[in-house]
Amino acid sequence: MTVTFEQIVALPKVLLHDHLDGGVRPQTVVELAAKVGHELPAPDPEALAAWFRDAADSGSLETYIATFSHTLAVMQRPKALRRVAREAVLDLAADGVVYVEERFAPELHQSGGLSLQQAVDAVLEGLSEGEAEAAEQGRTIRARLLLCAMRQSDRADEVAALALANRDRGVVGFDIAGPEAGFPASALGAAFAQLRTARFPVTVHAGEAAGRDSLDEAVDVGALRLGHGVRLVDDIHVAEDPEHGPTHRLGRLAHWVRDRGIALEVCPTSNLQTGAAVSIATHPVTTLLRLGFAVTVNTDNRLQSRTSLSRELHLLVTEAGWTLDDVRTVTVTAARHAFVHADERQDLIDRVILPGHAPTGTGRHRA
Incomplete structure (x- = not known):
């Protein structure tokens, strides 16, 4: 059966990996840049959107990361952070996303004088505003936040420490981002130990620009x-x-990892841009899915x-032979691995993703 984009x-x-500073609307970048006097590489939203895509199509993670200088330049004030976060939630809700863990690095938003906590406050406010506005439009979405430290x-x-201080306000996880090569996760061992002691969820950028050693360290x-x-x-x-x-x-x-x-x-798509894969048709994600790994599909930087997210999934359908069942499988997998409590994950699956189906969990406890 043909699966259409509209379907x-x-x-x-469910979206687990989406960067706030990589999902800004081009129109918003243009408007905010005008307010702060930041010079952009293209003058209008459509040309700017094309510039971001073309600049990111370098095959290099380092060059890809360099494009963020323009989005970060316009995200240094509370009002701007709130706006970007609110618009991100609205855009995702319009795409059918019902749960998202948005991520950002608060340390990258301090050139205008914000404290780390003020940056987090502004983003949390924007996410909440986006949820409320989406609800007014008849769309339900739950938005949570991951905090990134730069490698x-x-x-x-x-x-x-900031993530732990905000764990009851919507911050549900910790991440490290930035260049993998030369910046091992083990160098940040004290931070991970702090989080492990506090029983706080962790995800790690790994296995994108670097190979087994980076993945080993992330697991460690x-x-x-x-x-x-x-x-x-x-x-x-x-073996053939x-x-x-x-x-x-x-x-x-x-x-x-699988066990x-x-x-x-x-x-x-991001993996193609940074050289981690050569085509959607041959992308490792299909092999990993077929071998039983816990695969989720994400946008990275929209x-x-x-x-x-719909485009990413449709590309896998049209170019890698995925079925509607594959799409549902990775969606349920994403929900099962969200950094919220088990009851909330199961509720998301039972009521939103697979309504009308038999319960998919066993031994659930309702608090």
């Missing part, structure tokens, strides 16, 4: 999810069998990739 938009979806800075301990520091994680295929040996087709032998790391159900936050 995918209409499906309730190349020395502020992970601060950001970890306690990551419950892996941001991207596509280089996990480096630990999967493929003339009679039965290819067979896959998993290495110890791949076995560990423990550590979720992969895969971002197909502005740089000119994408949406």
Whole structure:
């Protein structure tokens, strides 16, 4: 059965890996830049959107990251942060997203004098405003926040403490982002230890620009999810069998990730842009899904990739042969690995994603 883009938009979806500063509306960038006097590489929204996409199509993670200088430049004031967060929620709700964990690095929003807490406050306010406005439009979406520490800075301990201080206000997880090469997760061990002691969920960008060593370190520091994680295929040996087709032998790391159900936050278009994959048709996400890994599909940066979650899923349908069941499978997987309590995850699955189906969990406790 042909799965149309419109069908995918209409499906309730869950998004776990979406960067706030990578999902700004081009029109908003133009308007905010005019207010703060920031010079942009293109003068109007459509040309600017094309510039972001073209600049991100470099095949290099470092060059891809450099495009954020323009979005960050206009996100240094509370009002701007609130606006960007509110619009992100509205845009995602319009795409059929019913639960999102938006992420940002508060340390990157201090050039205008904001404290880390003030940056978090502004984003949380914007997310809440977006939820309320979406509800007025007849769309239900729950928005939570992940705080990122940058690998190349020395502020992970601060950001970890900040996440814990806001864990009852909508901050549900911690992440590290930025260049993988030369900035190992183990260097931030004190922050991860702090979070582990506090029983706070952690995801780690790993297996995008770097391979097994980066993934090993992410697992070692306690990551419950892996941001991207596509280089996990480096630990999967493929042998061709003339009679039965290819067979896959998993290495110890791949076995560990699959056996423990550590979720992969895969971002197909972004992976093409940074050189982590060469095409949607051959993207490792399909192999990982077929082998039973906990695969989720995500957007990463909607502005740089000119994408949406529906577009990412539709690309996998049209170019990698995914079915509607595959789309539903990764959606339920994403819901099961959200950084909220089990009851909330199960409620999301039972009432929103699979309404009318038999309960998908066992032994659930309702508080």
